[in-house]
Structures are given as C-alpha cells and as structure tokens.
Amino acid sequence: GAVVSQHPSRVICKSGTSVKIExxxxxxxxxxxxxxxxxxxxxLMLMATSNEGSKATYEQGVEKDKFLINHAxxxxxxxxxxxxxxxxxxxYICSAKGGDHEAFFGQGTRLTVV
Amino acid sequence: xxxxxxxxxxxxxxxxxxxSLNCTYSDRGSxxxxxxxxxxxxxxxxxMSIYSNGDKExxxxxxxxxxxxxxxxxxxxxxxxxxxxxxxxxxxxxxxYKYIFGTGTRLxxxx
Numbered sequence: 001g002a003v004v005s006q007h008p009s010r011v012i013c014k015s016g017t018s019v020k021i022e023x024x025x026x027x028x029x030x031x032x033x034x035x036x037x038x039x040x041x042x043x044l045m046l047m048a049t050s051n052e053g054s055k056a057t058y059e060q061g062v063e064k065d066k067f068l069i070n071h072a073x074x075x076x077x078x079x080x081x082x083x084x085x086x087x088x089x090x091x092y093i094c095s096a097k098g099g100d101h102e103a104f105f106g107q108g109t110r111l112t113v114v
Numbered sequence: 115x116x117x118x119x120x121x122x123x124x125x126x127x128x129x130x131x132x133x134s135l136n137c138t139y140s141d142r143g144s145x146x147x148x149x150x151x152x153x154x155x156x157x158x159x160x161x162m163s164i165y166s167n168g169d170k171e172x173x174x175x176x177x178x179x180x181x182x183x184x185x186x187x188x189x190x191x192x193x194x195x196x197x198x199x200x201x202x203x204x205x206x207x208x209x210x211y212k213y214i215f216g217t218g219t220r221l222x223x224x225x
Contacts, residue, residue, distance in 0.1 A: 006157075032211050043202065043217040044158070093157050097211060102148070108157040 002028050004096045006106025013084055013113055021079045021109045023094030029074035030096035034103060035067075038091040050077055074098070084113040117141060118205050120216035128224050133190040135219050137203030140184065146206040147179055149188045151199045152218065158202055162188065193223040 003026040013019050023033055032051050036044040048064075050056035050071035058064045068080040077096070081088055089112050097103040119138045127133045135149075146165055150158035164170045164177040164186065176189040186205075190197055200218040207214075 034211075034213070044215045046212060046214075049211060091155075095213075102146070102160065102163060103211070103213065104160070105150075105157045110155070 002026075002096075002098075002101060002104045004030075004094065004104045004106040006094050006109055008109060009107055010110045011112070013111070015085055015113055016083055018080055018082045019084055019111060021081075021092055021094070021111075023077045023079070023096065023106050025075050025096040025098065025104075028096075028098045028101070030077070030098045031074065032097045032103075033071055033077040034095045034097075035069060035077075035079050036093045036095070038093060038108075044093060047079075081111065084111070086113045089113045117214045118203055118216035120201075120203050120219045122217055123220040124222050125219055126222045126224060127193050129193060129195060131193050131223075133193045133197065133221055133223070135188040135190075135201050135203075135221065137186045137188075137216055138184055139186070139203075139205045139214075141205065141207055141214075142181075142184065143207050143209075144181075144184075144205045145208040147177070147186045148204040148206070148213070149175075149177060149186075150202040150204060150215075151197075152202055153199045161201075190221075193221075195223045195225045197221060198223045 035047045048056040048058045056069035071077040093108040094106040095103040149162045152158040162177040178187045202218045203216040
C-alpha cells in the first residue's frame with residue numbers, strides 16, 4: 001500500500017510550549033489529509049480534514065486556534081499543538097488520501113505534555 | 115446513538131478457531147466500509163475494505179456486509195496469537211472523505 005510517514009513518533013514537551021507534527025505522503029499526492037486523536041482505550045476521533053491549499057475543516061469541539069493545521073503541498077501536512085497542556089497528551093495520527101485509493105495512516109505521534 | 119458501534123470485548127478465541135467481529139452503523143447513506151487492525155501503541159493498518167453487499171474474502175479474512183441491516187462483520191479463520199489486537203470498524207459516507215470509526219473490539223487469540 002501507499003506510504004504515509006509521520007514524524008516525530010514520540011515527543012515530550014513542557015506545558016505551554018508548542019509542538020509540530022509532520023505528515024508526509026511518500027509515494028502519492030495527498031489531496032486530502034485527516035488528523036485524528038486517540039486517547040487510551042478509545043477510538044480514533046477525527047479532529048480536522050485538510051485539502052491542499054485550503055483551510056482545514058475542524059470537527060465540532062476542536063479548537064482551530066489551538067490545533068493549527070497547514071496543508072501547503074500535496075505531500076505534506078502539519079499539525080501544531082499550540083500552548084500544549086497535559087490534557088493534550090494523546091496519540092495523534094494522520095491519514096492521507098489521494099486519487100481513487102483509500103486513506104492510509106501514518107505511524108502516529110505519542111505526545112506527552114509534562 | 116453512536117454512528118459506528120462495536121462490542122469492546124475482549125473477545126477470546128483459541129488458536130485455530132474462527133474469530134467473528136461485528137459492527138453496526140447508523141447512517142444508511144454509508145457506502146464504504148473498512149476493517150483496521152491496531153496493535154497497542156501503533157497506528158491502524160487496513161485489513162479489508164468492502165463496498166457492496168455480500169462477502170469478500172482475502173486470505174484468512176472475510177468481510178461481510180449487509181446494508182439493509184446496517185451491519186458489517188469480519189471473520190478471521192485459523193486465528194493466530196499474532197492476530198491479537200484491536201479491530202476497528204470504519205465507515206465512510208458517500209460524498210465525503212470522512213471516516214467514522216467504532217471504538218474497536220479487542221481480540222485475544224489464546225495459544
């Protein structure tokens with residue numbers, strides 16, 4: 001299947017700082033990228049959908065000023081968690097879709113805010 | 115009512131048995147259905163996709179879809195301990211790119 005690379009895989013940051021997570025489609029052009037968050041023993045919750053070159057569409061309850069999403073090219077989307085707090089600690093996963101094939105997931109990023 | 119429902123389990127089956135995982139969904143407009151496997155601490159990986167009523171087989175895996183009953187299932191034949199994971203059902207509605215996930219069923223295959 002298609003390859004989606006997410007970086008970093010793990011990050012620990014101090015409360016109040018910002019963290020950027022990258023999601024890259026390595027062998028296809030991703031017209032749409034999705035960002036999910038998964039808390040322990042829970043399912044994936046969609047945070048936002050982004051299309052290349054346009055503003056992201058956020059799901060209800062997700063603060064767009066806190067979770068900044070940029071999809072500037074067909075192979076890269078970034079999620080920046082601004083002013084992170086311990087309650088933002090979670091597993092963040094991106095997935096990318098392009099053309100007719102279904103979305104593929106990145107490896108995920110384990111964020112711990114201390 | 116949750117959009118995609120799964121029994122959280124754990125579902126325990128002996129090695130070599132058939133594991134049956136079930137999922138129901140609420141949106142009748144749903145067109146695409148997926149089963150993902152997720153190991154602890156890892157990202158989900160796609161196992162099967164199914165788009166029309168009936169069965170779809172791929173190796174030891176069979177997905178079954180019944181749109182009238184809004185039900186999709188995954189059968190795993192000859193279950194192996196390495197199949198132990200959480201299985202997520204996902205549904206995509208026609209006209210959108212959004213995947214809605216169930217909470218997942220934890221499967222334990224006992225050696």
